Amino acid sequence: MNPFSTAKNLMNTALNLLPQPIQQNLPQKSEAFSFGDAVPILDGNDLSNYMECWFNGRWYEPQVSLEGLSKSWKSTPYLSSGIIFKRNFLANLFKPHTRMSRQSFEQIALDFIWCGNTYVEDVRSRLGNTIKFKPALAKYTRAGEHAGQYFYLSQSHRGYEEYEFPQDRICQIRETDIDQEIYGTPEYISALQSAWLNESATLFRRKYYNNGSHAGFILYVNDPASDPNDITALRTALKESKGPGNFRNLFYYSPNGKKDGIQVIPTSEIAAKDDFTNIKSITRDDTLAALRIPPQLMGIVPSNAGGFGDIKSATEVFYHNEIVPLQSRLLQFNEWAGDEVIQFKEYGLILPK
Template identity: 50%
Template structure:
């Protein structure tokens, strides 16, 4: 006779029982796309709301980025100051109006002038229209002023002169040349803000205090914990006295951790992003007050100014001079750039154009 084997009774798995842990494989640090999802709109026609076309880039965003980075703002301000120093004021176009026009053109890639007429229909003066609040109508001849929501105003056709930087995707608005370097500008700003928060939060004093001395009691530990808590925060370079009678030299150890957590390559990021911004704006560093890293320096500032004047400033002047064709008179004129042309030649007051 065969012996019966005892039957095994299986019971359902309860909540307290855990199955064998499965091996999981995952990846981290997903690649970040160089371009955002906004480029899909390049395949569509320019968006409009029934009255005016919307710019392909956020003008509010460009205005915030203007002062985000030191080198980005400095490069734009150098070009603006050179153009302002070369501009010859006109009875109908003041220096202040031209300065606003030049700054808008450099930041937004668009510059606007509005012709203010007198009672006889002639032009009394030309005012600067801020590009951030100016939109182009569907007929491309009329412009809208939208500074106050709900009180938008349509400007008559022919009253607004528009100069813009060319774009490869549309012909309604201009796009600034520095768009390709915005990531470097924002990276430079992020590195500065991170280091600033790093110091404000007191992370540079981070450490682990390991106490193994048996002479310490709970009261001493509580007092030490409170002293350490009070030493954190802004300006936390403070001295701390720890008295351990009859304790060993290795009873208290400080294990720093901030040195490992704070290796963000701050100087490397600042230098690389600075070089990217200078390359985007094509401005010689010696004209912006940048200190050289080597003893050799950046070279002769006069020669650099001459090359910069020929390659960049003359091109910007030519774009702004196109407004003379719209105005029907020579309201924009320029003197030579003194640093590039030389003091003797510039003192004669000869006009470039």
């Protein structure tokens, strides 16, 4: 017999022969605790700040998840609409070039705004001449170990593929970052918590409406003198009160009933204490502040009588303080290409005569 099994059996036998503690019927005490606390940004346990951009052996992984950013872009209309508004503003002023179409520039501008990185590929002929400049989607482009080395990751009908661009064929324009110098980070990243809260509040209210069981209250009957037929009728009325998006209140008539024979217990209330309106307004303001877009340019209805002010003045200030700096960053591509490929028209409002 295995000596280890024999020793284990002897130990279990000895433990069973030990005197067991006396179980006393102590009174149960109430207990309260909290859980699910929000994690602050300065929790001291963020390893990504120490790792910066992790090198996996072939390319550097972005510090911020691009998959998460692409999902967050669709979380709230204020974030996606603000990014598209900036993209449209830039595309409207762009002058098409023989080697860069307007469609290519729209993708370049969109990638730079939503993730802080944009990549432009120099497509050349067999003789080495540049045919056109084509955008490489920033969500799937990665920077390699060496300067001028880039990879493209794709999921197609052939499965997962990795493509390495020819050396020095990719121009990367990135937002500056304080943690690393390989990838850029979007300027609205500090407003993501507000965007997610906005989405959560909307989903909570949407699930409430889709639930369908919206009886306004429950009638609790403890009167023993009630007629059983009345109880059956009440049960039928409760079942029929369920319907999508319906709020129905039930009336129960009990003659000669006791004072507390019937109690009204509210169970579902549309005016829930989640402060839905304030959450939507505050998170909207946070998102627009991160994008630095005046609210009147986003089609937001003012809640005060005075409004947001002159939309013409707001547009001109937005152009000079926000669009012009974006244009100057995208003009870095001309230095890399050695040609004035990206050019912009002068901005001016078309006013009625």
